[in-house]
Amino acid sequence: MSKTTSRPQSAAQGDEVLVDVTDLKKFYGGEGFFAGPPVKAVNGVDFTIKRGETLGLVGESGCGKSTLGRTLLQLETPTEGSITFDGTDVTTLSGSDLKEWRRNAQMVFQDPESSLNDRMTVGEIIREPLDAHDWKTKQERRERVLDLLSAVGLRDEHYFRYPHQFSGGQRQRVGIARALALEPEFLVLDEPVSALDVSVQAKIISLLEDLQEEFNLTYLFIAHDLSVVRHICDRVAVMYLGKIMELGETEELFQDPSNPYTKSLISAIPRPDPTDTTRRITLPGTPPSPRDAPEGCPFATRCPAKIRPEEYTHLDEDVWDGIERFREVIRERSRMDLGVTGLARRGVGRFSRFDDLEEAVSDLFEGVDVPEEVRVHIEQAVEYAKKGYPSKAREYLYEEFSSVCDREKPKFYETSGTARYSYCHRHANEYEDVDPVISRRTSDE
Amino acid sequence: MSETTSKSIREDLTQRDELSLYTRIANNPRPFFKWAVPMLVLIAVEFPTYAGVAFGMLDAVVIGVTGLLDAAIGLVSSGLSQTIRDAQYAVVGVLRDAGGFVDGLPTLFSREVIPNQGYQTGPNGPWEGTFLGLEPAYAWALRATLIFAYALFTAYWVFRGWLVYRDHYREADWTPTDDIVDNLSNHQWGKFGIFVLILFLTMAVFGSALGPTTVEQNIQSPYSERINYFNEDTGEVDQVFPGDANFNSKSKGSAEFNVGPMSYDDYGRFHPFGTLTNGRDLFTFMMGGARITMIVSALAIGGAALIAAVFSMFSAYYSGRVDLTILTTADGVVSIPRLLLLILVSAVFANHWIGNVLNGGFLLAIIFAFTTWPFLWRAVRGPALQVAQEEWILAAKSYGQQPRTIMRKHMFPYIVGYLLVYASMSTGGIIIGLAALSFLGNGLGISPPTPAWGRAISMGQDYVSGPSWHISLLPGLMIVLLVTGLNALGDGIRDAIDPEAGGSAEGEEAAAGGGG
């Protein structure tokens, strides 16, 4: 349990690795004198994809999964890190080398409405990659397009139709055919079925499975729908706020997730079974902004299994939750722009914009018996904020209530023999593991 | 679809090198010939007119382009610029010879076939020299009506040609363009715009045949050839120079010096719009002005639209610094007062021969293009940015498509509609601008004696409230009609490409959102 590593390794070392991502980072903005802090869309991820496998990449919107997919295909320039594809570092490619490499790696997009140019016929759309690469002769290109059409379950006469004349599922088939045109080895599937109805979705998934077998494709399957991922993927990486939280074999990960985030995410999927009585972990709040990510574990602000500081371990769950929510309130207020008048009023000691904080506090701790040792700190923080110094209040609370989760970045712990990695402090020997903490919480409710 | 069609599609696509229209026509020639034979006849009867227009345009383009090259290269090497000038003379010589030749060929609706200029042999006597002895007014009206009818029918037949192609020879049984065309053909206001545009294009192309007399005879060299007329004083048929006749047919705002619309002067000449202050025929003047106005505005708006299209796609595709640079440039251009620029450039090129191309119109077109593109660029930058966000652009990047091709294939088709809308609406401004320059005179605008609409308005401004009101009012109304028509066309195109803005496509929306 305590075996740690800086980066997760591939399961069976014998399998051939096709894509190897090391410490990949992609930040937006943050350059220049007036720019604020950068948006850390992808904040240092490591993983490998083996030839022929399907790696799922799941996470909520804004977690950076789409950016990661686009960066992998060099549609975005990575800020840091390397991407090795079949032995070559593609981040260093440019010009004609890059164009040549692009044949190997293609993408299927989420929105079948937006991913096809609807002023071109389906034939032209699928042929375009071939044209761009001057692939063989014109007749052969057209023949290839017809073969692709039948490979994705469309007919020859669709060649001269326009995307408008197709349903969402058919349009997605066209998108898949286009991605396959250059015979790539690797496909990034960016939410390929989330815009489709269940029955159509099932057909596209089956098609993707068949194509993988037929053409020996390697997939990176990006999705927010966990049940689809569970169906199609061999391994799954769970992303949160630009970081991979857990990585492992699909079925194992779904049945026995290690990371608190994965646990919460999986328990939140509504199951098509009304008799299901498993308790749901409902996470509080929303993910923090990727501009202002926590310095420790990215999930620290919402984690149901967060490690508490030594002196507060005895507190009731309710009190502790209240403290966490209060910290979030203060955090948000510290991000607010006070404006010139606000600053001026603060200067003369007449700042009043945050006078409603007490009300918020009484609401947060409604019906909870707050012990004196906690109350003094809360009141002190409220004082700071009311005087117009919410950042000071935020620091004060950080000093008082922060734990290892807030302060230090976790490591990857291998949590099972089958190369499963989880990014959480709880896996370290000195702390109680995730499971008992979470089950205690859910049974309390 | 049946097995056989499916097979033939495959054969079509894979056996042949090019999917030629020719083979498709060869397989089913009937509809094509049913369309093409009448089309050929339509062209043949007026072929010399079209050829004349084409040669004239080529002529202007050759002079314009070589002139610009000359001006640019002349800075570096005077020898080279001499070579360019020689080449220019040679090409223009050939073009003018050819133009002269086709000018001599007969056309169906020419003034030779349906002449309207003639003279009475006695008081209330029969007319000599007019078509079937008709009164000049009727002969002219007949010819003008026939020409407009011919032009409208020809325009329809060209459109019909597209329909034949769409129904019989196109591989796709539906394209997005079909919807746009269908929407436009259901749009009354837009159809009015098309009608007005065809009307004015007809004037530009058939201008010389439309006027009761010619620019040459009536305006440019009125003392080269005498005309016959019935002299009421002597009771005989006399001869007179058109210039002298003009002198006695002035419209000067008083009852005795006025030849109003739809009336004859003392020399038996019919004036549909009356005469100008110098006695020249206003209608002929307007027809002569139509061609130069249409050519200059088309050149100006075409140039502006081209620059705007390229820049807007650059802005949208590269964004960031490229966008900022273009933005700064555009703002710089906008901040130059257009009139000042025109006066400056006109002064600089006053004695340069480029100032004579298209009677000064070429230079005007360049200046108008230069000052108009920022507005068009701003208008289409928004749509361009929107298209640049579409996933198909990202998809094209993902398989390594060239930026040039991405812009041409994936962005241009989406902004061209907006470009048409704003271009047709801005053309009104250019036409008014051209007229305003001619109105100001003083070496600005189209150089006299070439007719320009603004000059007619300018001449008549003292007589607006008298019997000679027609001099300013009728040209003014024509400009209003053309500008309104172009705006109508712009509205029509906008509603056609974006029906949701108009609200005519609710049915489809409902159909699409039947559940959801």
Add this chain to the structure above:
Amino acid sequence: MSSETHADPTAGDTEPILTVENLQTAFYTDRETIRAVDSISFDVKRGETVGIVGESGSGKSVTARSIMGLIDSPGRIMPGSSIKFQGQELTELSDAEYRSVRGSGIGMVFQDPQQSLNPVYTVGNQIRESLKINRGITGEEAVEEATDLLEAVGIPDAKRRLDEYPHQFSGGMRQRAVIAMMLACDPDFLICDEPTTALDVTIQAQILDLLKDLQEERNLSILFITHDMGVIADIADRVNVMYAGQIVEQAPVEELFANPKHPYTRALIDSIPGEHSRKEGLETIEGEVPTPNEPADHCRFAPRCPKAFDACENVPPQHVSVSDEHDHTAACLLYPEDLTESHRVEKHLSLANDDTEGDT
């Protein structure tokens, strides 16, 4: 919250708050008439959640809009349709009367919260406006009430949030704000049209919990529309399955998932990917959802149905009971199971004839 808290379906004695009978909504275009909702009937009782589940094009959203009186030209609610809300016939109301019903009796939550929030006013402003119009509360009292409402929908630091604009809210928060706005009208009945579809699963879980809590506190009735069988299983007490403008199956939620009777419902449940499908492969339904532009003189699912037989093409299936214990009906010629094929067809035919006679 687990399934044990679902309302007991046998407690059906309570008067329905909403009764929809023979609702037909059609859209007229140049080319065709689209029967987006074609003769559907269902009811919602006080304090229960009724789900409508179906794919896009099934007419579920049009159903919601028809109840809310939001059908615009070229759409029309056909004569003979009846929507009774607390005993009041809604189809006969004028626009003004409808507005007052929307203001106080029925609230609606859309998939896209942007649709209900005006981006140029603060959230507080919009909730106060709603309070003023519908309940006549103004001034300091309105601020207090608005704060309470935001707290009630689980938005922390509510007082400050009142002064923020919709774009400063995250997607989930925005949906909560819309729910707060709806609660400001103090409705008895809430229509939720795919309220969680645009949200992430963890946020979806929060909203579903919130709706259940609110329902319990305020005895709300909810009509919940979604395409997600998982969400339906979680929140609904009774379910209507819609296909091409018609309800094909009606049942209490446990019964529906335990014994789906209509072939479409079965196919729908089988095509959900997940742990089971991995081994067995995904079931798919051949063909596409048809556009309901023909009169319903046949079963619209027949062309895609694995169990279709000749009569399915000519006989309009009627709702027949398919369970002895539960209030479970399906519109399919395969039922009632105990009859022979020809008897079943006859029964459906005679039921269909009764229906049309009743109409005229």
